Amino acid sequence: MFSEQRTSERKLLRTRARVAMEGAAMVSGRTSDLGANGVCIHFPDPLPVGQTGQVSFELLIDGKQVAISARARALYCIFSNGEFKVGFQFLNLELAAMTAVARYLR
Structure with a gap:
């Protein structure tokens, strides 16, 4: 059984993303x-x-698009409603990206 492993609050974000796995x-x-x-x-x-x-x-912060690019690890992959939900944990998020994410989450 899958148990909740999130360590921080989440906020809805509906945008396109790209991932390049090693x-x-x-x-x-x-x-x-x-x-x-x-x-x-x-x-x-x-x-x-x-x-x-x-x-x-990309995040929309104060009316401006802010590009986020970060190393991340896939923690889970769950089949749901005809697609796969993949949870990524950021690894060593750069300060600018960390600041942008924090501003979005406010």
């Missing part, structure tokens, strides 16, 4: 929520749990 081609998905420690992204195909990659998406 040794794999870039894939596109859409985000569903964002927290200080990670993001959930929906994909048509599963991604390998435990692997790391580069996650990219």
Whole structure:
């Protein structure tokens, strides 16, 4: 059984995202929520749990688009409503990205 492992509050975020897992081609998905420690992204195909990659998406902060690109690890991959929900944990989020995420979550 899956248990909740989130360590921070989440906020809805519906935007396009791109992920390049190590040794794999870039894939596109859409985000569903964002927290200080990670993001959930929906994909048509599963991604390998435990692997790391580069996650990219944009946030709308004070009327401006802010690009976020971060190393992240896939913590889970769940099939739901015909797609795969993948939970990513940010790894060593850069200060600018951390600040942008914190501002979005306010």
